[in-house]
Amino acid sequence: MNAKLKRLAGFAVFLILLLTSLFMINRILEPKYTLSNSSWPTTSTYNQFYRMEKDTVDVLFFGSSVAASTFVPQVIYDEYGITSYNLASEQQSIFLSYYWLMEALRFQSPKVVVVDLEFMEDYHPESPINTRETITRKSIDPMKWSLVKLKAIRNICRMDSSQSLLSYFLTNIRFHSRWEDLSPDDFDRKMSTSAPLKGYAPIAEKGPDTYEPFLPGQGGTKHEFQNLMQEYLDRIVELCSDQGIELMLVNLPGATMDDSINFTHETYAKEYGVTYINLCLPQHIEAIGAKLPEENIVYHENIWGAIKTSRYIGRLLQDNYEIPPRKDEAYEDSGKFFEEVLDSFNLTRIEDAGEYKNALAKPYFKVYESEGTTITVLGKDYTPSHSGQNTVVFDTNIERVVDHVTIYGENVIRYKLELD
Amino acid sequence: MSYTSFGYYVLVAVIVLVYYLIPRRARWIALLSGSLIFYYLVSSGLSCVCLFILSIAICFTFGILLEKKRTRLCLGAGIVLTALPLILTKTDSILGSPFERLSGFSFIVPVGLSFYTLQMVAYLADIYNGKFPAQRNPLKFALFTSFFPQIIQGPIPRYDALAKELYDGNDFDLDSILSGIQLIIWGFFLKFMIADKAAIPVNTVFDSYSEYGGGVVILAGVLYSIQLYTDFLSCTTLAQGVAQMLGIHVQDNFFHPYFAVSIKDFWRRWHMSLSSWLRDYIYIPLGGSRRGSFRRYLNVFITFAVSGLWHGNSFKFIFWGLLHAVYQIAERVLDRPKVPKFLRTVITFILAMLAWVIFRADTLGASFAMMRSMVTGFDIAVFTDNSIFSLGLDEKEFTVLVLSIAVLFGVSLLQEKGxxxxxxxxxxxxxxxxxxxxxxxxxxxxxxxxxxxxxxSEFIYGGF
Known part of the structure; x- marks a missing residue:
């Protein structure tokens, strides 16, 4: 009997070992989107959110990549003392925004929720939830297990028969073929759990030379949005109302806009007693005061445009909702990080060789140089197409190459990077 | 639900748990319930389940009748009625579905039809031959015909080998559980690491063979031979593994067929439960080798034609079966030419592989075109210029496939040595x-x- 029990216990130990190891393997195989490998650092954004102290965030932002690249919580905190977190993510449809709002409310008690309405339109008719499967996984996989996640994946799989419910539990079903693409990021938990920018996704691309603000006409007709998006916007409104949260609906500059869309949103906001701000309108564009094309505020805003828009949004939040300023260590600590990220991005705008060399003299830049030959950084080759000093700049904060240039005489000749 | 799905193993876990928790004499009821639930879950509709149950009822009744009145008429009627769904489906399909065209209805094809029909025919024939008495309990007979680990793809069990273990109830034994799990892991290795991986380049080439040179077509032929073997072997291994957990031994169905030194030897090692069924219930009743060379060869032809017809619903499969008959007769006529064993193994593999090309190609014409391409369009460069990595598996995946095949080869070699x-x-x-x-x-x-x-890929033999 004792021998039998001993064997059964051994079997149980083996099972525990096996399940633990498979869980760890799945964690490694799951894709991780961080500042070091993606323009849209969804994984680290959500993981960092869970690390925020409970009930310390006053404003939450939701929306697609347009929102992720627009709202800079650090700027809003620095300027107005308002603590906010940007939970927007790539292709985040209103459906996904709803579930992330529900999830966020398990940990935070925001005073205001800001939702970008861009994804009220049907941008992905091939997907019943208006978000491609891959991107849905980016948004849902990092969510902690709870009834909220179970409801979300049950509804996703109910509506989209191409998705596998089981693969949300056993993620190897979805991601095991990533074994060929594993990188050091997949083994480094720090990179995927830390997002000092609090959900903001910085990009550097210039915008168009000009932007024509939206000039509303007289009246308008009702616009029919995607049914499911409308249903889930209604749910967001109801949820915020139930929780006593102020809801601010926004359209950002560059959004799909015409009289009927503007009219429908305005009417809807009035009907449900929520705020609607259409930043495509001239008065808002003027108030933001961005200089195109360097300070892009059209569609995917660049970091310089985003700073200006965030200052404006911060002011609207302060004026409309009277959110009292607060001092929060999490935001105090990340201020320096944001400045250094800004330094990285500023570097990519410098065209004078002397100024560039001076700007490189920062402890968080690691500079690789060679005379006209290929430079290999972290296994990747950077090859100049011009003669001169071939320079690759690696930012140790965000652990990615931020600039690749050839310094030729007084000039800086810049190459396009993959993450641009 | 398939034998590799998560749901199947949840069901297996429940059946195993219930099986060992209830009293020993009632354990067969757990197996029957599990088998019927499984059959319902894999069936495309209740009509399939009903047809299956009807076949069980017919076979059960004729089993009892045969025991009382052992006549050829009774045996013939029992076999025809039991095998009627299979006969009708095969006939209609091979004649270009005239029934479907005329009536607008298509035949109901229950899951595992080809397998359980042979199982029932063997049962009736064995009762007729007095090998064992008929089963008197219809539910116990239903368990024999529907035992879930092997209902879809065999092996085709014999009543006298399986019944006792099914009905008696087995004691819990951790060794059996562990041994079953070992077999299941090996089954998954064969399926996921070899069969389904090899299926990717195989499908690419067979679906558009004209775009590829002879070297690639040969590679696809070889890979298909390995795919088919590992796919079927994995299914048998999974069946053995699950049955082993219940203390039930399911017979082996393969014994390293690609180590065979002749086609005759190949059929002793390939799908052994079918081969022995064909031998016992077709070849020997026809007279076997006892009535002279001509009848012997004719019997070989008939047996392999039946084998071909069983494997598929078109003349292509009959041709494939007859080709194997020709191989066997040629081997006998040539009477073991004196060539080294290794070379005989290679030649046997090539002959089997060419037959598999017919088996897999969309049409007989396509298979001939592929064989022509193997000879006239052979280009060794495809193995050195990386073009094989554009067949759906990149270099890393191909390496995994080759290493997995090497593991299988090594294990088979050791097993061959005992x-x-x-x-x-x-x-x-x-x-x-x-x-x-x-x-x-x-x-x-x-x-x-x-x-x-x-x-x-679903299991290939599940389609038969």
């Missing part, structure tokens, strides 16, 4: 044993071909 690899591992120290098990599971978990992004 070494039981599972037993050998079981006798090692705890660290080695656990290391091997964990490593095997990790390898399949990470490198296997399954899940999202892969159109994982």
């Amino acid at each position: 070494i039981e690899v599972r037993k050998y591992i079981s006798e090692r120290s705890l660290v080695v044993r656990w290391g091997v098990y964990l490593l095997s599971i990790w390898v399949i978990w990470i490198f296997g071909t399954y899940g999202f992004g892969f159109d994982a």
